Amino acid sequence: MSVRIGHAAIGEYEPVYVIAEIGLNHNGDPEIAKQLIDVAAASGAQAVKFQKRTPDISTPEHMKLTLRETPWGGMTYLEYRHRVEFGRDEYAELAEHAAFRGIDWFASPWDVPAVADLEEYGVVAHKIASASVTDVELLEAVRDTCKPVILSTGMSTLDEIDRAVEILGTDRLVILHATSSYPMPSEEANLLMIPALKRRFPGVPVGYSGHERGLQISLAAVALGAVAVERHITLDRAMWGSDHAASLEPQGLDHLVRDIRIIGEALGDGVKRVYPGEEAAKAKLRRVLV
Template sequence: MTISIGSHSIGAGHPVYVIAEIGLNHNGSVELAKQMIDVAADAGAQAVKFQKRTPDVSTPEHMKSVMRETPWGTMTYLDYRYRVEFDREQYIEVGDHATLRGLDWFASPWDEPAVAFLEDLNVVAHKVASASVTDIGMLQALAATGKPVILSTGMSTMEQIDAAVEVFDRDQLIVLHATSSYPMPTEEANLRMIPTLAERFAGVPVGYSGHERELQISLAAVALGATVVERHLTLDRAMWGSDHAASLEPQDFAQLVRDIRVVSEALGDGVKRVFPGELAPLAKLRRVQA
């Protein structure tokens, strides 16, 4: 099955769809977001992704009044959430910049009002964060948009994933294997879930959302059949914020995209043939002809 997002086709036989997850790594700065968009575009990614919250709705009650040290001083967790959220005009500015750089852009809504917010901006797709897999009300709101939905599956049981998948039209669904450790240790990658998900949800494109520090696991995911790879992007891992340590810096992100293209080309089609480059060695080395 092939899913279309923007001008890109996603599925077996198509280039791996690489998403640069900017998330909240912009720390509330439009200029930082634009710089990361430029990094993603220069690297050859196809999309950038953000996160959209309505803090009063999406912030757990027990967290709202917890005090947090931030670059802007000590504030409640709820106030911090408001501080790093982009408003409509800011999203228009960063979205236009992404479009001008040839990238698709969309976001993970964390609540139902955020779905409406993103729909008003006419995003090309929606992303379900792993934390939202069990939010059936929000999933139903996303399904009602009729747009492609990319579903991450970290911190979830198979039964919870099954229930989430049932909400959507499979003709518009992409499922990503993920482990929501930040950063993710190698032993928690469990990459064999990629073929497991592909078999369980036959025909649905399956990909990988990674939170490791290195590149190898994401490349192995492509070798196992991932049609989408999403990785967090930062300008500097030392920056303040919860996701920077599990993100890739510009040089590593560019190398990842290059290596994904190499691995994808090397996979071939699984049909055994004698390649042109083998003809000379064949004539020289094979003593007994069939």
């Protein structure tokens, strides 16, 4: 089974769907967001992803008044969330820029009003962040849009994932294996969950959302059958913000997409055949012919 999101189909024997996660790495600046869209488009990624919050709703109560030092001075965590949140005008600008660069965009809504906002902005899909796997009200709101849904599974038990899948349904669903450590150590990758999730949810495309440093683990995920890969991107890992350290800089994203495409070609279709390039060696080296 494949799921179509925007210009691309996600599934077995389709090109691996690469999502460049911008998240909050724009630091509230639409111009940085545009530069990151440019980076993603130039690399050959099929989509960019943002995060959409209604800060007064999605910010945990115990965090709202926590003080935080930011590039704009000291402020409460709630004030910071408002400071970096894009609204209608910014998303209209970014949607136009993404269309100009030929790349799809969508976001992770963190609350029900954010789902309605994203629907107004015309997203091609919705992404359920790992932190939202147990938010039944949000899952139902996303399901009711009838848009494709990508479900990350970090920080979740199998029972929690089962419940989320039951609510969302499987007709337009893509599941991403994930471990929500930032950055993620290799011993927590547990990539064998990719085939395990395929067995648990037959017919549902399964991919990988990575928060590690480097490329090796994401490439191994593709070799293990991941049909989509999501990685955070940044202009510079030294920038201020919680996700930059676990993100790929432009050259890293270029190399990731390049190597994913090579692995995709190398995986083939599982049908044994003698390739034309083997015929000369066969004629020269094989002593006994059948």
